[in-house]
Amino acid sequence: MRATRVIYVENDPALRGIMTSLLxxxxxxxxxxxxxxxxxxxDPEAIRLADVALIDLALGSGQMNGIDLGLAMRKSNDNIGIVIHSQYALDTVARSVPPAALIGWSTLPKSGDMFIEDVVRVLRETAKGFTSVPSSPSREDRSPLERMTMRQRAVMGMTAAGINPQEIARRLAISHDAVRQDLSAAYRVLVPDVQPEDDLRLRAVFTYLELTRQDDAEDGL
Amino acid sequence: MRATRVIYVENDPALRGIMTSLLxxxxxxxxxxxxxxxxxxxDPEAIRLADVALIDLALGSGQMNGIDLGLAMRKSNDNIGIVIHSQYALDTVARSVPPAALIGWSTLPKSGDMFIEDVVRVLRETAKGFTSVPSSPSREDRSPLERMTMRQRAVMGMTAAGINPQEIARRLAISHDAVRQDLSAAYRVLVPDVQPEDDLRLRAVFTYLELTRQDDAEDGL
DNA sequence: CAATCTCCCTCACATATGTGAACGCCGTCC
DNA sequence: GGACGGCGTTCACATATGTGAGGGAGATTG
Incomplete structure (x- = not known):
């Protein structure tokens, strides 16, 4: 089995040095x-030769980000694997890369206790076309709050503060009908399985308060 | 007026037999x-159906006392009346029960010359939310909760649990109209100064929860 | 460009809600 | 006894509410 050929792009010289020698x-x-x-x-020549690129997500100001770089490299080599290396926000990969182009993309968290063996394994598998992007907040498994639009959250927030729909409409300068549509949509998200005995508005407010309270707690961490 | 539904708990089989047949x-x-x-x-089902419980204070060794039993029953039915029956030490009720949970509690002395009519009267009044323990608040300065009917509290309690009016009507075996009347009356007490921007039901639920949460806090004292 | 998506908006309609009014039923208080 | 007050019940009616249908603007995809 021949060695996997790698292009490594890392903004931070210190980290680049260490990883380079390890690789x-x-x-x-x-x-x-x-x-x-x-x-x-x-460099098109290098890209054509490479099996996989290990790219820092944040390449520093004045440079494109790692995702755009990865996409650009694909233009010289359709089948190069792309491993995005970052400390955080790895889910932006799933959001930024068109699904059809996502084959052979992986993400690699920059954690303090990483082993070179893991890096090597991810590089080799991605080079072979495996895709392992963290199941990002896409579609179904976003939190209820994330599945609501900004304005639906605003309307729910004011409702949960005991303000009635007409006043909400006035304060947001939208129609009463629009407020009710936002509420209705919010209910669908916050109370996915309405029971016949439920008071829909109250249930929704309770879940909303629960969710926002949880967020407050996380803010403190 | 329909019969008052009673749960009777008495340790002594002889007394229990006599009272049972009298009742x-x-x-x-x-x-x-x-x-x-x-x-x-x-039994939660029985408790939910009952208007009032007549409970012996001393239930014998190996069992909880009547006050604790009464408090426990309140967990299945917030608004069940509790009548503590005892030969002595009736003032422990006032000391053991959190003041704000004391609505709808009465004491009944086990005297030799008791009339069944008196028992019935105490049961019926306690069922309606009347409180007759040593220190009963005067009619003038009653808390919002005390200014509500037992059934209004029941309806508010279920509403605050996110149950809709029709289901409340079903569970309490009263008409939908009656539930709405109780709600309306409860709103007047809980939200005395309605602002034009208020969502009445939500405001009322919030005050109600506030008031009952305060009760919980007093439990810890 | 056309095809989708997403969000926002309006309209219509079936129900739900909040409340005043009026009556019946107890108890209480002269 | 009669007046009275509180509670429960029902009715009526004006609004409020929840939601489906459908249209429009703007961004994204192929």
Whole structure:
């Protein structure tokens, strides 16, 4: 089995140095390019040779982000694997990359206790076309609050404060009908399984308060 | 007026037998459960149906006392009346029951010359929410909760639990119209100064929860 | 560009809600 | 006894509420 050829793009020189030497020590990896500059990583020749690119998500000001860089590299090599390396916000990958182009994309958290073996494994599997992007808040499994629009949240918030729909309409400068539509939509999200004995508005307010209270608690962490 | 539904808990089989037959003879009383065992009296279904419980204070060794049993029954039915029956130490009721939970509690001395009519009267009044323990608040300065009928509290309690009026009507076996009247009356007490921007039902529920939560806090004192 | 999506808006309609009015039923108080 | 007050019940009626249907603007995809 030949070594997996890797392009490595990392903004931070210290981290780049460490990872570079670790990758060079591995005989499953052939590091063909390591750089901190996006435009250096866009060398078509290198990209065509590479099996996979390990790219920092935040490449610093004045440079494109790692996702855009990965997409750009795909133009020179349809089948290059892209591993996005970041400390946080790895779910932006799932949101930013068109689903059809997502084959062969992975994310790799920058954690303090990472092992080079794991990095190597992710690189090799992504090079083979495996996709492991964290199931991001897409569609079904977003939290109820995330599944509501800004204005639906505003309307629910005011309702939960005991303000009636007409006053909400006045304060938000929208029609009474619009408020009721927002409420209705919010109910669907907050009370997905309405029981015949439920007081819909109260149930919705209770779940809403529960959810926002939980958020407050998380703010403190 | 329909018969007052009673749960009777008395340790002493002899007394229980006599009282049971006396209560059964009264057509103002419907005895739905008579037992000497606290755990039998904790049947949630019976408690929910009952208007009032007549409970011996000293239920014998190995059982909780009548006050604790009464408090426990309140967990299945917030608004059940509790009449504590005892030969002595009736003032422990006032000391043991949190003041705000004391609505609808009465004491009944076990005297040799008691008339069944008196028992019936105490049961019926306690069922209606009347409180007759040593320190009963005067009519003038009653808390909002005390200014509500027992049934209004029941209706508000269920509303605050997110149950809609038709289901409340079904569970309390009263008409939908009656529920709405009770709600309306409760709103007047709980939200004395309605602002034009208020959502009346939500405001009332919030004050109600506030008031009953205060009761919970006093439990810890 | 056309096809979708998403959000927002309006309209219509079936119910639900809040409340005044009026009556019946007890108890209480002269 | 009669007047009275509180509670429960029912009725009527003006609004409020919840939701389906459908249309429009703007962004995204193919």
């Amino acid at each position: 060079q020590d591995s005989d499953e990896i052939e590091l063909i390019l390591a750089t901190g500059l996006a435009h250096e990583a866009l | 059964q003879d009264s057509d103002e009383i419907e005895l739905i459960l008579a037992t000497g065992l606290a755990h039998e009296a904790l």
